[in-house]
Amino acid sequence: MSAIETQPAVQDAAPARPRWQVLLVRPETMTFVLLVLGIFAGGLLSPFFLDINYILKSFTLYAEFAIVALVLTMVIIGGEIDLSPAANMALSACIFAWLQQAGVPIPVAVLIGLASGLVMGTINGLMVIGLQLPSIIVTIGTLTLYRGLAQIIAGDKSIRVPEWFIGVDRIMVAGIPLPVVIFIALAIGLGVVLGGTIFGRQIYQIGTNEVAARHAGIRSARIKFGLFLLVGIVASIAGIMTASRLGSVRYDLGLGGELQMVLMAMLGGTYIFGGRGTILGTFLAAWLLVIVSTGMIVANVLPAVQLVVLGSLLIVSIIATNFIYSRTQR
Amino acid sequence: MTNAATTTADTPLISARGISKQFAAIEVLRDVDLDLGRGEIHALLGENGAGKSTFAKILAGVHRPSRGSLALNGTPVEVTSPIVAQKLGITLIHQEPISFPDLSVAENLVLGRTGGSPLGRVPWARITRDANQLMNLLGIRIDVTRPMRGLSIADQQMVEIARALASDSRLIIMDEPTAPLTPNEVETLFGIARRLRDEGRTIVFITHRLEEVRALCDRVTIFRDGSKIATEEIGKLSDADIIRLMIGRPLKEYMHKTRAAIGEVALKVEGLTLPGVFSDISFEVRKGEIVGLGGLVGAGRTDVARALFGVAPATSGTVTINGKAEVITEPSQAIALGLAFVPEDRAVAGIFRTLSVEENITAAVPGQIAPGGMIKRALERTLAQDSVRKLRIRLASLRQPIGELSGGNQQKAILARWLLTDPSVLILDEPTRGIDIGVKAEFYDMIGELAAAGRAILLISSELPELLALCDRVLVMSEGRLTANLSRAEATQESVMRAAVPQTRETIAA
Ligand SMILES: Nc1ncnc2c1ncn2[C@@H]1O[C@H](COP(=O)(O)OP(=O)(O)OP(=O)(O)O)[C@@H](O)[C@H]1O
Ligand SMILES: [Mg+2]
Numbered sequence: 001m002s003a004i005e006t007q008p009a010v011q012d013a014a015p016a017r018p019r020w021q022v023l024l025v026r027p028e029t030m031t032f033v034l035l036v037l038g039i040f041a042g043g044l045l046s047p048f049f050l051d052i053n054y055i056l057k058s059f060t061l062y063a064e065f066a067i068v069a070l071v072l073t074m075v076i077i078g079g080e081i082d083l084s085p086a087a088n089m090a091l092s093a094c095i096f097a098w099l100q101q102a103g104v105p106i107p108v109a110v111l112i113g114l115a116s117g118l119v120m121g122t123i124n125g126l127m128v129i130g131l132q133l134p135s136i137i138v139t140i141g142t143l144t145l146y147r148g149l150a151q152i153i154a155g156d157k158s159i160r161v162p163e164w165f166i167g168v169d170r171i172m173v174a175g176i177p178l179p180v181v182i183f184i185a186l187a188i189g190l191g192v193v194l195g196g197t198i199f200g201r202q203i204y205q206i207g208t209n210e211v212a213a214r215h216a217g218i219r220s221a222r223i224k225f226g227l228f229l230l231v232g233i234v235a236s237i238a239g240i241m242t243a244s245r246l247g248s249v250r251y252d253l254g255l256g257g258e259l260q261m262v263l264m265a266m267l268g269g270t271y272i273f274g275g276r277g278t279i280l281g282t283f284l285a286a287w288l289l290v291i292v293s294t295g296m297i298v299a300n301v302l303p304a305v306q307l308v309v310l311g312s313l314l315i316v317s318i319i320a321t322n323f324i325y326s327r328t329q330r
Numbered sequence: 331m332t333n334a335a336t337t338t339a340d341t342p343l344i345s346a347r348g349i350s351k352q353f354a355a356i357e358v359l360r361d362v363d364l365d366l367g368r369g370e371i372h373a374l375l376g377e378n379g380a381g382k383s384t385f386a387k388i389l390a391g392v393h394r395p396s397r398g399s400l401a402l403n404g405t406p407v408e409v410t411s412p413i414v415a416q417k418l419g420i421t422l423i424h425q426e427p428i429s430f431p432d433l434s435v436a437e438n439l440v441l442g443r444t445g446g447s448p449l450g451r452v453p454w455a456r457i458t459r460d461a462n463q464l465m466n467l468l469g470i471r472i473d474v475t476r477p478m479r480g481l482s483i484a485d486q487q488m489v490e491i492a493r494a495l496a497s498d499s500r501l502i503i504m505d506e507p508t509a510p511l512t513p514n515e516v517e518t519l520f521g522i523a524r525r526l527r528d529e530g531r532t533i534v535f536i537t538h539r540l541e542e543v544r545a546l547c548d549r550v551t552i553f554r555d556g557s558k559i560a561t562e563e564i565g566k567l568s569d570a571d572i573i574r575l576m577i578g579r580p581l582k583e584y585m586h587k588t589r590a591a592i593g594e595v596a597l598k599v600e601g602l603t604l605p606g607v608f609s610d611i612s613f614e615v616r617k618g619e620i621v622g623l624g625g626l627v628g629a630g631r632t633d634v635a636r637a638l639f640g641v642a643p644a645t646s647g648t649v650t651i652n653g654k655a656e657v658i659t660e661p662s663q664a665i666a667l668g669l670a671f672v673p674e675d676r677a678v679a680g681i682f683r684t685l686s687v688e689e690n691i692t693a694a695v696p697g698q699i700a701p702g703g704m705i706k707r708a709l710e711r712t713l714a715q716d717s718v719r720k721l722r723i724r725l726a727s728l729r730q731p732i733g734e735l736s737g738g739n740q741q742k743a744i745l746a747r748w749l750l751t752d753p754s755v756l757i758l759d760e761p762t763r764g765i766d767i768g769v770k771a772e773f774y775d776m777i778g779e780l781a782a783a784g785r786a787i788l789l790i791s792s793e794l795p796e797l798l799a800l801c802d803r804v805l806v807m808s809e810g811r812l813t814a815n816l817s818r819a820e821a822t823q824e825s826v827m828r829a830a831v832p833q834t835r836e837t838i839a840a
Contacts, residue, residue, distance in 0.1 A: 196704050198696040205693060208682040215641065215679045216693040216747070217665040275684055 028281040030317050031268050035288045042295040049295065056180055058294040059287070060169040060245065063179035064089065064238035065257050066286035069264040070183075070190050071234045073282040075227045076265055077194070079207040079274030080135040082231045084124060086257030087146035089239030092117045094150040096240055097159040097249035106165060114236045120146055121232015125225040143258065151251035158248040166247040179241060183286070186234075191279040199223070207274030263310065264289055267317055288313075341404040343368045343532045344389065344420075344501060349398035351384055353734065356726050358384050360556045362398070366501070371523060371533045373543045373564070376553030376576055377766040378738030379724035382536050383425055385553070386503045389534070390422035391415035421499040423490050425506050425536075425737045425764070426677045431479035436461035438478055439493050464492045469518045483510040483675050484627040491519065495526075502526065503534040506737065508542060509763045510674075512627045512792045520546050538738075538766050540569050552576055577768045590778075592802070593617035595650070596786035597755045599638070602647035607633045608810040611647070615755065615786040620777065622801035622821075623790045625830045630810040631790045632674050635757050639664045639671040641679075651755065665694060670753035672745055674760045674790070680744040683733035687725055688714035690732045690743050695750045717746035722769060738764045745773070749780075756780065759790045774800060794823055806830050 042049035049055070059066075068085045075082050096113030100106050120142065127138040171178040194200035206213045206220045213220050243249045266272060267288060268281025292313065296306045342365035351359040359381045366372055374382045387393045389400070391409040400407050402418055409415050415422070430438055439461045461474040470488045478486065487510050494502050504523075508516045523533050523546060535547055543550055543564060551561040552575045559575050567575075595614045602611040608630035615621045623631050637644040640658040648655055651667050658664045664671070673679035682690055691714045692699050699710040714728050721742040725735055732740055741764050748756065758777075762770050777800065781787055791797050797804050804821040806814040806829035814829035 198700045198703065198705060201689065201705065202696075204685060205682050205689075208685055209678075211679050212682055213693075215639075215661055215671065215673055217662040218693070219660070219662050275682075 026269075028269050028278055028284055030320050031281055031284040031288060034267075034313065034317060035284055035291065038288055038291040038295065042291055042298070045295055046298045048298060049291075053175075055291065055294075056177055059183075059290045060177045060179050062260070062286065062290050062293075063169070063177075063183050064242045064245075064254070065260045066264060066282075067179075067183050067186055067241075068231065068235050068238050068257075069261040069282050069286060070186055070279060071227070071231045072261050073265045073268065073270050073277055073279060074190065074194060074200075074203055075224075075231055076262075076270050076272065077207045077274060077277045078203045078224055078227055079210060080128060080224060080227070081139065081262075081272075082124060082135065082228065083139040083258045083262070084120065084143040084146055085231055085235035085238075085261065086254040087143045087150070088117055088120045088232060088235035089242060089257065090251055090253040090255070091120065091146040091150040091153075091239070092236035093239035093243040093249045093253050094154040094159070094251060097161055097243060098153050100161065101159050106162070110240060113240050114233060117232045117234075117236020117239070118229060119232070120235075121229040124232065125228035128228065129221045129225050147251065147255075150253075154249065154251045156251075158250040160248045161243055165244055168241050168244040179245070182241075187279055187283045191283075194279050203227070204275060207276075209275075260289070263314055267314055269317070340367075342366055343403065345401045345404075346385075346389070347399050347401075349385065349388060349395045349400075351381075351388060351393060352396045354726070357396075358556050359388070359395075362553075362558045364551055364558060364561065366532050366534065368500075368532055369527050369530045370548045371527050371535055371546055373547040373550040374534060374536045374553065375538075375540075375543065375550055375572060377724075377768060378742070378764075379736040380553040380576075381556040382553055383505055383736060386422055386505050386534065386536065389415070389501070389503060390420055392422065416497065416499075419498075419500040420503070421494040421497050421501070422503045423494050423505060423507055425509075432477055434475050434477055435465075435472055435481070435489055436474040438489055439464060439474070439496055460496070461492075464496055467495075468492055468522065469515075482627050482632075484512065484515060487511060488515065488519075491522075495522065499531070501532045501534070503536075505536045506538070506764055507535075508537055508539065510627070510760070510792075513794070514626070516542070538764065538770075540572060540767070543572075554578060573767060576766075590618035590782040590784075592619050593784060594653070596652055597638075597788070598650040600648045600650075602634065602637060602644045602649070604633065604637055604642070604644045608637075608644075608807070611807075611812050613805055613812065613815065615788055617754075617784045617786050618781050619803065620781050620787045620789055620801045622797035622804040623788060623807065624792070624794065624797050624804055624826050625807035625813075626832075627792065629807040629830065631807050632759055633810075634807070635671060635673075635759050635788070635790060638757060639669060641671075665751060665753075668754035669757065670694075670748040670751050670755070671757045672748050672759060672761050674763070676741055676744050681732050681740055684731050686729045687718075687723070687732045687735065687743055688728040691717050691746045692750065694747050698750065713750060714746075717743075717750065721746050722772070738766055738769070741765055742769065749776075753785065755786045755788070757788045757790070760792065761789070762791070762793070762796065794826060797821070797826065798823070808832050 039049065072082060072085065092113045095116045096109045099109040099112055124139055124142055127133050128135045169177050169179055173181045194203065202213065202218045202223055205216070205218055206223060210220055239253065242253055264285045265277065265282050268277065268283070268285035270277025270281060292309065293306065296309060344366045346362060346364045349359060349362040350357060362385060374385065376382050384393060388395050389409065391412045391414050394410065400409060407418060409418065409420065436458050440457050458474060465472055465474060468488055468491065470485065472481065472485055478489065481489070487507060491507060507519060511519065523535070526533060537543060547564050549561060549563050550567065550572070552559045552572065554576060593616055596617045598614040600612045603609045611634055613621070625631050633642065636642045638649060638658070640660045640663055643659050649658060650656070656667060658667070682693070688710055692710050698713060699705055711728065717723070718725065718728070723739050723742045723746065725739065732743055735743065745761060762773060765773060777787060789797070789801060798821055801821070802818055804816045804826060805812055806816070806826055808830055809832050814825065816825055
């Protein structure tokens, strides 16, 4: 036997990628850096910014979108998209408000509102999974449809909800507004599901290569359908929370919210074509968005300029992540 | 445009000096010097992960070397991108064909070379005509206006080759072009390669099949662990020499089946039909039996396997597994029944390119890594680590994306995935495609052991020697029908080929 015969086949000893690189290509890293910068810049603009209560209070304005964005992140990682949740929020809230105004007891009205969210999720799921239509088209369609139905139900006026039902955002749990608590709890829950369970892992696998996933015995249709249902129900919860925060419901509740949600997911490093992204990223991005938006309001930046800043932020973070990622590939 | 100063007849076309390549901190190529002459066919040999594809990609501008230099006709060149390579006349046929599945064959053929101005009209008539001409040259009968999607991998590979030929390059690098091809197509390809050589072009040919190197190549270069071990004229090396240089030790005897006790019927198929694809397929595979399924590419073998596994179910016929009739419409169902299927096209149906190697290996056994629903990393790591050791998968880390592994090592990881499911019926579709000689031997041993342990194995393979050496019985398909069911004694090169050739062609020949 010669000496070469014993050469190891498995290079266990080979050095792995340097740690800093692993960290840098993590999609959330850029979000985190931007968040720190945002807080810093905000602090310079206004002393309010260093007041945690002020930030928490500002967050309640975005909490409903942020909650839905967490679930939407999972849908996008799975290779689909849902643009209808903001319209879903409006329709569920309108159904709820209309019912309670018509004398239905509030708990029943809430339940029916939530059920309608589930139905909306089912409709999306049936068309995307059952009929194999592209989710972007389907949900642009249902976004219009749900918003239209909301307008038919509520007309052009706003429907008030009873006094006692108003103000989820003013309920405090250990000094933190309830919507923020829900957001944090849901982020932890979904973070564990996505990062630590088979269900979560299969979402990544489906988003990476659906054909291979099916071959490996992963029931992609079932999982994706489940995700559309989840978005549906969570959006209706968010819709009813919004109703409680605002005290009244109109058909234009949450108008344009789908873009905020997608923005949060993408700012958090979720790859729009699926397979990459984390709950942590979206979690951080939601805070980033709140800080930047409130910061600009505090600093009296014109609304139009605010949009420009948000858009640029998104583009910068996407370019930076992709650039770093591709550098490690060559 | 000639930089004539130093160009003489014996200046090599390409000379590489001290080429090294590092990915992250890992050096996968080390100080490679290589000269490629004009009008030669030069083979690159080496184990999986030895660095052949990486070297090819450096020549073709896909990767930049970390150190070292290239000269073309004696003039130093920087091949900074595939476009630069194209301009210099260097074309690479990738190991994993990359095409645009929604574009037509003809469009794929002329990609990036339609000529004319960006706003000018695309000369469709000419493109289609040229494409047809090219395909005729290659002896491929494909409608060039149909989309790439749905072509067999062999046909995709031929289109890829045709594209390289259309580009009129002086250096054509073929990275395992024959892996998905059948003997006839390989012959066609060889004919073309020889003609190109006689025109004075240079061809770099990467393969794991020594007989192809002997039949085609003038010189060979052998890589091991990222270093060049030797460059020699093929006549001066025996097969044993080559293997020793490649793997650093002599190869043990392989390709003999350890006879297993053959038991009851594990898989029974009767009258399986999918209109227009295959019809009336009936056979059985017993426990401990290895049944081969031979035939030409496009005979419908893969389609039968896909139907059995529920990927694209058949419309009629019955399937009986371990004595129970089953209707399988989903792969998950097939897996639950104890079936496993190693698909032919690993890029499309096998790997999750950007996900980690360990996640790829354990993808089909969620129950084993997450007994309570939560993934237990330690369990997963152990399972993956064992597979890596058993199949000698060469990698830097289990957390590495599988797309970073060499082609053969990706294939091994997919095999590992299915072995973990401990199937009672194992369907293998071209499982040794791209696997090096050393591992092939071990893989054959492993299949033998599985059979000995009472598993039923259906082996689809276009490599006749593999079928003949391993199988207890060989089925042959032609044009969607089963044309032969040969015992081990009856199965020979001739009997299999005779059954594989479509009837019509045979009668014409007769
Ligand atoms: N993008 C990459 N990132 C990290 N490592 C890589 C990358 N590409 C290749 N490698 C590593 O470089 C080594 C050589 O790979 P290469 O693809 O050149 O092997 P090969 O000789 O072509 O093998 P095969 O016969 O299996 O195709 C392998 O260990 C592989 O894991
Ligand atoms: Mg290779």
